[in-house]
Amino acid sequence: MVFHSGRPFFSTSKTNQDRNTLPAILIFFNFSVFHLKTPYYSIHLLIVRMQGRKNAIRLTAGNVPVVDELRIQDTPPGTIGEYWLNLVHNGIGEPINIPFMVARGKEEGPIVGLTAAIHGNELNGIALIQKLFRDLDPTVLKGSVVGVLVLNVPGLLLEKRQFNDGSDLNRIAPGRPDGNVSQVYIHRLVQKILPEFEYLIDLHTASFGRVNSWYIRADMNAPKTARMARLQNPEILLHNKANDGTFRGAASAMGIEAITLELRDPHIFQQNVIAEALVGIRNVLYDLGMLEGAIQMHEKPTLLCESSYWIYTDEGGILEVFPSVGSFVQKGALIAEVRNIFGQLHRQYVAPEYGVVIGKGIDPISPTGGRILHLGIRPKYL
Numbered sequence: 001m002v003f004h005s006g007r008p009f010f011s012t013s014k015t016n017q018d019r020n021t022l023p024a025i026l027i028f029f030n031f032s033v034f035h036l037k038t039p040y041y042s043i044h045l046l047i048v049r050m051q052g053r054k055n056a057i058r059l060t061a062g063n064v065p066v067v068d069e070l071r072i073q074d075t076p077p078g079t080i081g082e083y084w085l086n087l088v089h090n091g092i093g094e095p096i097n098i099p100f101m102v103a104r105g106k107e108e109g110p111i112v113g114l115t116a117a118i119h120g121n122e123l124n125g126i127a128l129i130q131k132l133f134r135d136l137d138p139t140v141l142k143g144s145v146v147g148v149l150v151l152n153v154p155g156l157l158l159e160k161r162q163f164n165d166g167s168d169l170n171r172i173a174p175g176r177p178d179g180n181v182s183q184v185y186i187h188r189l190v191q192k193i194l195p196e197f198e199y200l201i202d203l204h205t206a207s208f209g210r211v212n213s214w215y216i217r218a219d220m221n222a223p224k225t226a227r228m229a230r231l232q233n234p235e236i237l238l239h240n241k242a243n244d245g246t247f248r249g250a251a252s253a254m255g256i257e258a259i260t261l262e263l264r265d266p267h268i269f270q271q272n273v274i275a276e277a278l279v280g281i282r283n284v285l286y287d288l289g290m291l292e293g294a295i296q297m298h299e300k301p302t303l304l305c306e307s308s309y310w311i312y313t314d315e316g317g318i319l320e321v322f323p324s325v326g327s328f329v330q331k332g333a334l335i336a337e338v339r340n341i342f343g344q345l346h347r348q349y350v351a352p353e354y355g356v357v358i359g360k361g362i363d364p365i366s367p368t369g370g371r372i373l374h375l376g377i378r379p380k381y382l
């Protein structure tokens, strides 16, 4: 078992440190070597390979246990445990394991779960969970924080939003116990991860070809959920009930207070939005009495939208979307143009009503039905 209190446990053996202090062997690649054939050429390659090994220092703590269920009680009070959750097996019978961490306080209290990368290219949530746990001291925590670092492991390894059978896992929750490859995968995610949670913060970003504002999806008619959402200090809060096959929807149906954080852009670690979101997540831990600390709220007010929808093109071509993310558009304002490949203006699009731009398409190569912008409706400052 791997338990540590507070900061991650590192072990650097003396041997590794000694290796690191050896002077580096500089390789001057002499092109004449290529003409000399084997002996010299082989020696050069050997030195390069040895040098590669000497530059690597192993710092991890050893074997992380594989478990069949996520159970808070497996982690001793006042410690942090790291685990692999066995979910399914791949086509050659190897396990597909989900990495997660549990920070269990010394005293009982609420259980807050954070989940990342149900879309395999949405990475900011992974770095956010790592940073949160790095600074969490379980000896002063009341209750438990669970961080599930990657929900869609096959998608992440493919560097794709979807699961490896092409399905969007966040549209087919809660799945089926006897379903196809993706249906059974999401079903086990829901069944093995969510039952311990009282609160869920599901971490997302925009998809390829789009940019997002920093916004939250939450059912603002559910008082505890709405409170948790407001504590995040986002630019935009979007009221959304999540009865749409999402992981958050499956959680809500199980009585869990659940919100979705949209942390800007895909396939990148963006330290600014990660730092901002960490403030909001710590606010929730303070508000629930799990940690001692003062809630920090932005001076800039949050915009609340009653609903939202995407506006799509009805003809393909080279798309340019004009308003920036977070800006307001008036009814009838020009929001986008489509040109043909010769650069001639082919189509113009106007805002169907007043709203705020929550997200927008940035890929100029836009087939018929391409995304123009995600319009938040009836925005008002909180």
Ligand SMILES: [Zn+2]
Pocket: 118, 119, 122, 170, 203, 204, 205
């Ligand atoms: Zn997502």
